[in-house]
Amino acid sequence: MIFNRKKYFGFSNIKSAEVLVAAPSSFQQLGSLLAESQQPFAIRGGGLSYGDASFSSNGPTLDVSLQNRFIAYDRDVGQIVAQPGVKFREIFQVSSGDGWMMPVTPGYSEVSIGGALAMDIHGKNHRNSGGFSRCVEEFGLMLADGTEVVCSRSKNTELFYMTVGGLGLTGVITWLRLQLEKIYTNTIETQVSVVKGVSKALTALETHQDSQYVICWLDMLNPRNAESATAAVVTSSRSDVSGSSREESWKLRSTLPLGLISPFYQRTSNKVFNLAYKANTLYQQDKTILVPIRKHLFTWDYMSSWNKLYGNKGFYEYQFVMPADKPDAIVLMFDTILHYRADVYLAAMKLMTKGEGLLSYGLERGISILLDLPFTDKSTMLLNVLHKQLIEAGGHVHLAKDSFLTADKFLATRAQDVERFKQLRKDYKLDATFKTDFSERLGL
Amino acid sequence: MRKILLLGGTSMIGESIMSSLLQEEDDLIITGRSLSTLEPVAADLKIRHRCTVKFLAYDMCSAQECEKIGNKIVESWGIPDIIIAATGALGDQGIVRDDVKLSYQVAMSNYLGITSTLTPMIGPLEQRGCGHIVVLSSVAGDRGRQSNYVYGAAKSAVNTYLSGLRSRLRVSGVKVTTVKLGFVDTPMIAGKEGAFLVAKPEWVGRKIVALINRPTDVVYLPGFWWLIMLIIKHIPEMIFKRLKI
Numbered sequence: 119m120i121f122n123r124k125k126y127f128g129f130s131n132i133k134s135a136e137v138l139v140a141a142p143s144s145f146q147q148l149g150s151l152l153a154e155s156q157q158p159f160a161i162r163g164g165g166l167s168y169g170d171a172s173f174s175s176n177g178p179t180l181d182v183s184l185q186n187r188f189i190a191y192d193r194d195v196g197q198i199v200a201q202p203g204v205k206f207r208e209i210f211q212v213s214s215g216d217g218w219m220m221p222v223t224p225g226y227s228e229v230s231i232g233g234a235l236a237m238d239i240h241g242k243n244h245r246n247s248g249g250f251s252r253c254v255e256e257f258g259l260m261l262a263d264g265t266e267v268v269c270s271r272s273k274n275t276e277l278f279y280m281t282v283g284g285l286g287l288t289g290v291i292t293w294l295r296l297q298l299e300k301i302y303t304n305t306i307e308t309q310v311s312v313v314k315g316v317s318k319a320l321t322a323l324e325t326h327q328d329s330q331y332v333i334c335w336l337d338m339l340n341p342r343n344a345e346s347a348t349a350a351v352v353t354s355s356r357s358d359v360s361g362s363s364r365e366e367s368w369k370l371r372s373t374l375p376l377g378l379i380s381p382f383y384q385r386t387s388n389k390v391f392n393l394a395y396k397a398n399t400l401y402q403q404d405k406t407i408l409v410p411i412r413k414h415l416f417t418w419d420y421m422s423s424w425n426k427l428y429g430n431k432g433f434y435e436y437q438f439v440m441p442a443d444k445p446d447a448i449v450l451m452f453d454t455i456l457h458y459r460a461d462v463y464l465a466a467m468k469l470m471t472k473g474e475g476l477l478s479y480g481l482e483r484g485i486s487i488l489l490d491l492p493f494t495d496k497s498t499m500l501l502n503v504l505h506k507q508l509i510e511a512g513g514h515v516h517l518a519k520d521s522f523l524t525a526d527k528f529l530a531t532r533a534q535d536v537e538r539f540k541q542l543r544k545d546y547k548l549d550a551t552f553k554t555d556f557s558e559r560l561g562l
Numbered sequence: 563m564r565k566i567l568l569l570g571g572t573s574m575i576g577e578s579i580m581s582s583l584l585q586e587e588d589d590l591i592i593t594g595r596s597l598s599t600l601e602p603v604a605a606d607l608k609i610r611h612r613c614t615v616k617f618l619a620y621d622m623c624s625a626q627e628c629e630k631i632g633n634k635i636v637e638s639w640g641i642p643d644i645i646i647a648a649t650g651a652l653g654d655q656g657i658v659r660d661d662v663k664l665s666y667q668v669a670m671s672n673y674l675g676i677t678s679t680l681t682p683m684i685g686p687l688e689q690r691g692c693g694h695i696v697v698l699s700s701v702a703g704d705r706g707r708q709s710n711y712v713y714g715a716a717k718s719a720v721n722t723y724l725s726g727l728r729s730r731l732r733v734s735g736v737k738v739t740t741v742k743l744g745f746v747d748t749p750m751i752a753g754k755e756g757a758f759l760v761a762k763p764e765w766v767g768r769k770i771v772a773l774i775n776r777p778t779d780v781v782y783l784p785g786f787w788w789l790i791m792l793i794i795k796h797i798p799e800m801i802f803k804r805l806k807i
Contacts, residue, residue: 189605
């Protein structure tokens with residue numbers, strides 16, 4: 119196998135490394151490499167995780183993104199078997215014409231399904247539909263000695279639940295069998311309601327928990343305290359009215375070089391943007407808007423290089439889940455953000471339930487909160503304070519987005535799961551073979 | 563419904579051409595070295611594009627087999643509307659240049675294997691009077707450089723062959739396109755030093771599909787290679803032989 123030297127960046131641009139990379143031509147080739155070799159490997163798919171989960175500076179990185187073939191598709195029952203490098207966009211293109219859709223999708227369609235399983239990613243419908251793993255019936259997993267096993271909820275269950283959300287540290291996912299969901303429409307009905315204050319936003323979110331998709335946007339730059347912050351709760355469900363069946367071209371995606379305007383992406387400009395966004399939601403309030411399903415699900419396709427907005431230094435995306443029955447703790451966190459006058463350019467909340475995997479993101483009746491901040495000392499200081507409050511309230515961090523945690527900060531959030539995960543990795547002899555910069559950082 | 567023949571069905575560029583070329587109900591044959599690598603590619607194309615995909619494995623280094631496959635395709639499947647040849651092996655020049663067997667293989671997969679497979683189809687194509695042959699060649703065929711002249715010679719031969727074929731088929735209306743590729747980010751150049759201005763295979767695929775819709779004779783992809791090769795072609799041999807390129 120031919121190894122190249124490359125520099126890899128995480129999606130949020132904070133973590134990077136000089137890496138030795140090879141792209142195996144098949145899983146057989148990868149298997150024999152694993153069987154022969156004693157050194158640790160990192161497995162890389164789409165490379166879209168925010169931190170350093172997709173590469174390793176201590177051993178070679180194996181790029182499996184070219185393993186992206188469909189293996190089987192049954193259009194009568196909506197089942198797809200595909201290799202892990204297949205992207206959500208490709209599944210959408212293949213199946214939406216037959217009225218099948220992935221029940222759980224990320225906001226960006228270039229995410230690969232293998233990575234989606236390894237991070238147990240979620241959409242705007244976690245409370246109702248759970249994480250990505252819920253649509254995975256079974257998958258193939260290549261272990262450290264190069265042998266392959268089939269994992270499902272009834273076969274090799276231990277490996278199944280540790281691989282879901284297992285950060286690619288439990289073996290190489292070689293194929294996935296996905297169960298799609300029937301759709302009868304290609305449009306989504308969206309409604310916005312604007313409320314003042316974080317507690318009211320939390321109540322509004324809970325009252326809409328039966329809607330298919332709920333998300334809440336928050337202005338964290340203009341208000342003085344959490345109870346005067348503007349929140350826009352966007353609820354949406356698949357419409358019965360079918361819009362035009364004309365397929366939108368996938369080439370429409372924006373290729374605007376957003377990096378060029380990064381010098382202007384500052385607190386003041388974001389303050390103005392937030393005010394404009396608020397005005398727009400107020401205008402849209404109580405109206406029902408029909409949106410093409412693709413535009414609704416894959417919001418970030420339309421500004422795919424948004425991560426470059428923060429410039430070369432990169433940004434933190436601190437996403438964490440809090441128990442819904444502790445609204446005071448949540449309000450306190452938002453108050454802290456405003457007290458520090460932190461540069462939280464984007465803040466959003468979603469409803470969560472428990473994830474399936476051992477390290478999956480989510481809590482039974484949880485609230486997921488997302489904060490985007492430029493990578494500065496001030497931001498790091500704020501996150502240190504917020505993280506203490508998070509530990510106290512019993513929440514934890516979404517690992518797919520993380521570039522902040524250290525081993526003890528991670529252990530403090532979910533010690534039991536972490537210890538169990540480590541033990542299982544030892545038991546299955548995976549810990550010496552699969553290592554990434556992320557696993558080193560988290561002490562896994 | 564178009565009948566499409568892709569030689570080198572498992573090549574990365576071949577696959578990226580297919581991803582923008584294929585439409586529902588197209589009838590496709592892909593060929594390659596082994597059934598075990600062709601089968602998953604065929605299954606994938608079938609699912610993505612809802613077209614019929616057949617696959618044939620044969621050894622391109624044997625002229626008899628090439629001819630047999632060429633005949634078999636015409637007899638049992640019909641005359642293709644679009645033929646794309648995406649085969650080719652670069653090999654490691656340092657080894658290939660001193661190894662007769664390997665340089666023979668390079669010549670076969672880049673030149674004689676392609677023309678031997680095509681030969682049985684050209685008569686019928688000429689008679690029918692329509693069709694399009696696209697062969698992926700390389701800028702390496704424009705001048706023999708010490709770093710890859712075995713490969714370059716085969717590409718040069720195929721370019722010459724196509725130039726004559728184009729002229730022969732002009733009256734009948736069958737189009738022949740020579741695509742001279744620069745560096746493309748495929749396994750062929752992985753780990754090779756000195757690759758520069760590397761193009762993405764998806765981009766190359768889209769450009770080639772555009773060429774199929776608007777046939778052109780000879781194309782450099784990416785286009786700036788035309789200028790680079792123009793300069794390289796005009797360096798006097800006296801000087802050129804002293805260049806370590």
